[in-house]
Amino acid sequence: QVQLQESGPGLVKPSGTLSLTCIVSGGSVISGNWWTWVRQTPGKGLEWIGEMYHSGTTNYNPSLRSRATISIDKSKNQFSLKLSSVTAADTAVYFCASRKMAYYQVDYWGQGTLVTVSS
Amino acid sequence: EIVLTQSPGTLSLSPGERATLSCRASQSVSGSYLAWYQQKPGQAPRLLIYGASSRATGIPDRFSGSGSGTDFTLTISRVEPEDFVVYYCQQYDTSLTFGGGTKVEIK
Numbered sequence: 001q002v003q004l005q006e007s008g009p010g011l012v013k014p015s016g017t018l019s020l021t022c023i024v025s026g027g028s029v030i031s032g033n034w035w036t037w038v039r040q041t042p043g044k045g046l047e048w049i050g051e052m053y054h055s056g057t058t059n060y061n062p063s064l065r066s067r068a069t070i071s072i073d074k075s076k077n078q079f080s081l082k083l084s085s086v087t088a089a090d091t092a093v094y095f096c097a098s099r100k101m102a103y104y105q106v107d108y109w110g111q112g113t114l115v116t117v118s119s
Numbered sequence: 120e121i122v123l124t125q126s127p128g129t130l131s132l133s134p135g136e137r138a139t140l141s142c143r144a145s146q147s148v149s150g151s152y153l154a155w156y157q158q159k160p161g162q163a164p165r166l167l168i169y170g171a172s173s174r175a176t177g178i179p180d181r182f183s184g185s186g187s188g189t190d191f192t193l194t195i196s197r198v199e200p201e202d203f204v205v206y207y208c209q210q211y212d213t214s215l216t217f218g219g220g221t222k223v224e225i226k
Contacts, residue, residue, distance in 0.1 A: 036215075046164070046207060046217040061214055062120065095163055104211035105154035107175075109163035 002027040004096045004110035012090075012117050018083040022096030022110060029072050030054040032101040035079040037070060039092040040112070047092075052079060053101070086117045121145055123208050123218035131226040138195040140221045142208035147188050149212075155184055155193045156207045158220075164207060168193060198223065 008020035022035070029035060037049040050060035052070040060068055069082045083090060096110040122145040132138055142153070150171035156164035166175040168184035171191060181196040195202055203225050208218040 045219050046209075048215040048217070051215075059214065097163075103169070104152040104215075105166055105169035105175075105209065106156075106164075106215075107166055109165075112163055 002033070002098060002108045004098065004108055006094060006096050006110045006113040008113065008115070010114060010116060012086055012115060013119055014087055014117055016086055016117075018081070018086050018090060018094075018115055018117070020081045020094055020096070020113065020115070021078055022080070023076075023078045024098075025077075029077050029079060030074055033098045034059075034101065035070070035072060036097040036099060036106060037068075037081045038095045038097055038106070038109075039090075040095065041089075041092040049081065049083075049094075051099070088117050091115065091117045120214055121148060121210055121212055121216055123210060123216055125206075125208060125218035125221045127221060128219070129222045129224055131224050132198050133226045134200055135197050138193075138198050138202070138223055140193040140195075140206055140223075142186075142191040142193070142218050144189045144191070144210060148191075148210045150187050152211045153184075153186070153191050154209045155182075156209065157202075157204055158207065159204045167206075195223075 003025045005023045012018045034051040036051040052058045067084045072079045093112040095112045097106045098108045099106045124143045126141045153171045155168040158164040172184045183194045205220045205222045
């Protein structure tokens, strides 16, 4: 069973870049999964950020596409999120997650990590 | 982008009662692309139903999903104490979106 664990700074300054990593265990990033990031705020609920397949194909939420970058590190069996030009509106709990290729539901979730944008 | 609207926002029930949660899409969704999740406080969402009506591994049979087109339903046949939490629907067409959630609370 795939297990996911987020890591990264819990505090980011406005206009800076949010960087998070998700360590994958119990499975491989080069398996048939899409590697996904979702965030949750009290105001906007659950919001999909985007996903990446190990081939390099990515899909992003249109509203975040200009600021979000997802990448995979095959050597470390992990994937990452970078979100640039952050504001207080990007304060949220960030979840890494995955869905199987050719399926449309998110099967596995990390526990989530709170990122606060503040000076 | 397909918008999912969940109703009611809060559902007040007694243990043992039947819960009916609605998810309405702004345009037609293939049943294969509709899922339901349960989220307990401080935890990640947990997949309950995928493909509109298939239960995920380990999900009790009191949870069932139905619907097609723009109207989907999650039913809990007899609400147990641990079911009083928040439920979300989710779809994927060109991008993945979630509904705003329904909180099931104790009456």
